[in-house]
Amino acid sequence: xxxxxxxxxCLAPKPYLFLPLxxxxxxxxxxxPSELEEAQPSFALNTxxxxxxxxxxxxxxxxxxxxxxxxxxxSGATTMHHHFDELAATLSRVAEGGLIVDIGCNDGLLLxxxxxxxxxxxxxxxAANLAEIxxxxxxxxxxxxxxxxxxxxxxxxxxxxxxxxxxxxxxxxGDLHLFMEGIERLLADxxxxxxxxxxxxxxxxxxxxxxxxxxxxxxxxLLSIAELxxxxxxxxxxxxxxxxHGGSMRVFLRPAGIAEPTPxxxxxxxxxxxxxxxxxxxxxxxxxxxxxxxTDLTMMLEDLKRQGLxxxxxxxxxxxxxxxxxxxxxxxxxxxxxxxxPLKQGLYSPGMKIPVLSPDAIAREQPDxxxxxxxxxxxxxxxxxxxxxxxxxxFLVPLPEPxxxx
Numbered sequence: 001x002x003x004x005x006x007x008x009x010c011l012a013p014k015p016y017l018f019l020p021l022x023x024x025x026x027x028x029x030x031x032x033p034s035e036l037e038e039a040q041p042s043f044a045l046n047t048x049x050x051x052x053x054x055x056x057x058x059x060x061x062x063x064x065x066x067x068x069x070x071x072x073x074x075s076g077a078t079t080m081h082h083h084f085d086e087l088a089a090t091l092s093r094v095a096e097g098g099l100i101v102d103i104g105c106n107d108g109l110l111l112x113x114x115x116x117x118x119x120x121x122x123x124x125x126x127a128a129n130l131a132e133i134x135x136x137x138x139x140x141x142x143x144x145x146x147x148x149x150x151x152x153x154x155x156x157x158x159x160x161x162x163x164x165x166x167x168x169x170x171x172x173x174g175d176l177h178l179f180m181e182g183i184e185r186l187l188a189d190x191x192x193x194x195x196x197x198x199x200x201x202x203x204x205x206x207x208x209x210x211x212x213x214x215x216x217x218x219x220x221x222l223l224s225i226a227e228l229x230x231x232x233x234x235x236x237x238x239x240x241x242x243x244x245h246g247g248s249m250r251v252f253l254r255p256a257g258i259a260e261p262t263p264x265x266x267x268x269x270x271x272x273x274x275x276x277x278x279x280x281x282x283x284x285x286x287x288x289x290x291x292x293x294x295t296d297l298t299m300m301l302e303d304l305k306r307q308g309l310x311x312x313x314x315x316x317x318x319x320x321x322x323x324x325x326x327x328x329x330x331x332x333x334x335x336x337x338x339x340x341x342p343l344k345q346g347l348y349s350p351g352m353k354i355p356v357l358s359p360d361a362i363a364r365e366q367p368d369x370x371x372x373x374x375x376x377x378x379x380x381x382x383x384x385x386x387x388x389x390x391x392x393x394x395f396l397v398p399l400p401e402p403x404x405x406x
Contacts, residue, residue: 004059007050008176008218010227015048015057018283019209019290024325027213027318030347030356040350045322047212054221054277056200058212080109083244084167087196088113091163094192094252095119098162101154101186103146104169108134115139122158124150129343151182160188167196168245171218180232193234193253195225201275202247204282207400209290209326210319211246221277222249222268229253238262246376294327297402301333304369304396311396312367313337314381315374316344316356323373323398325351334371338362362388369404371396 006013023042031040046059091100091114098120102111105123107130114121115138123141125131131141144150155161164187173179183193198211200219211219218224226236237259238252249268276282304311313320316339324330330352337349338359345358362370362385370388372378372395382395382405395405 004048004057007053007055007224008057008174009055009220009224010050010053011177012050012052015050015055015059016280016283017046017048017059018280019047019212019287021045021047021209021212021322021326024214024322025350027215027321027350029350030316030344031350031353032347036348036353042351043214045212045214047209049277049280049283050224051278051280053224053227054200054272055224056203056212056219056221058214058217060214080244083242084110085113087165087167087250088117088119091165091194092117092119094194095163098188098191099158099160100163100165101161103164103166104172105134105139105141106130108137108139108141110165110167111139112137122154122161124154146182147178148181148185151186155186161186161191162188163192163194165194165196168198170195171197171216171220174217176218176228177231180228180234183234184232187255189255190258191254195220195251195253196242196248197251198245199241199247199249200224201272201277204275204277204286205400206246207286207289207293208246208319209286210323210399213318213322215318220249221272222251222265223272223277225251225253226269235259236261236265239265239268241268244376293399293401297396297398298327298329298333300396300402300404301329301371305333309368310335310366311369311371312362312365313354313373314359314370314385314395315339315372315377316341316349317374319376320373321350321352324349324354329371330354335365335367336361337373339374359384362393366391367393369394369396371398373398375399 024045025040025042044060048059049056100119100121103124105125111121111123123139124146126145128143131143134141197220200221203219233256234253235256237254240250242248313334316337331354334354336355336357338357338361344356347356375397397403
């Protein structure tokens with residue numbers, strides 16, 4: 001298994017190891033009923049920080065080709081529909097009629113919204129199962145891993161892209177410099193590259209350790225994106241803070257010299273430096289807090305079981321599997337998980353092998369407490385589960401610190 005001894009973004013040597021999470025199966029490798037007795041492949045999950053640019057990264061890379069079949073889809077959350085409608089309007093203005101390319105287009109939710117605004121679009125995604133869903137929504141998808149060769153072929157066929165966008169895909173890329181070579185080839189000379197990813201500073205401040213898993217090999221600071229962009233003649237010219245996924249950022253890069261950075265860019269960079277993102281002690285303190293969360297949450301679950309209460313999990317996201325596996329929470333604590341994504345229903349969570357059911361199971365099985373693993377959508381979940389709360393059901397929200405919510 002390949003291990004990194006340098007930063008993926010700025011290439012600085014010797015990243016600082018601050019949170020070794022042990023061995024985990026890939027967080028989206030759900031288990032079929034016929035596979036329950038088989039041992040799952042698992043890989044070390046070591047979390048490092050680059051003290052030169054503030055990138056948080058997984059040192060250990062799982063074997064290639066994992067994403068040919070993929071189980072996460074954004075369409076399962078109403079929040080994501082509204083989010084992508086707003087982003088589509090932004091991209092439409094920026095593109096000015098030019099080609100919009102979405103790398104990691106998933107089930108086509110964003111590009112469908114762009115198409116509704118009359119945009120010219122093309123998706124790129126390696127997951128053939130999701131490309132079929134996108135095609136059904138009228139979204140054209142080129143099924144492939146994005147690299148310089150794919151970029152060159154598409155530019156020859158379609159011309160340069162006025163906008164290239166990637167939402168929650170950039171953090172999946174093992175070789176960022178190879179990926180950026182492709183961006184350099186496909187982007188128009190006056191184009192815009194838009195990256196939307198969780199913000200590493202929010203991860204640190206809100207104890208969001210579970211957003212680290214083998215598929216999420218990087219959690220970005222703005223400084224790390226700026227350093228990476230410079231290698232390829234791209235400047236960060238704007239950034240927007242977003243509440244989505246526990247705190248994210250939308251970063252706009254353009255070829256050097258085209259535009260001056262907005263004041264928000266300088267402000268965010270200063271916040272990262274002032275917040276200690278280049279200091280080892282910041283990461284040590286984070287690891288200590290996660291240790292306390294682990295102790296508190298497992299004790300709360302044990303107490304609920306001692307009271308004879310039935311506990312289930314809401315959501316089966318990849319981040320939830322990092323939390324379950326690292327904290328050792330299995331079927332002794334949770335009777336089942338529910339998830340709105342039909343691709344996961346009828347399967348078992350990787351590692352802990354907890355059954356995943358439809359949300360209908362909440363009314364049928366009558367759990368007393370729901371551990372909210374999809375905490376980034378808690379407001380939406382609470383609104384959907386008014387019947388659960390009206391009969392006295394409570395939510396156990398694990399992060400930033402475990403709390404029971406009535």
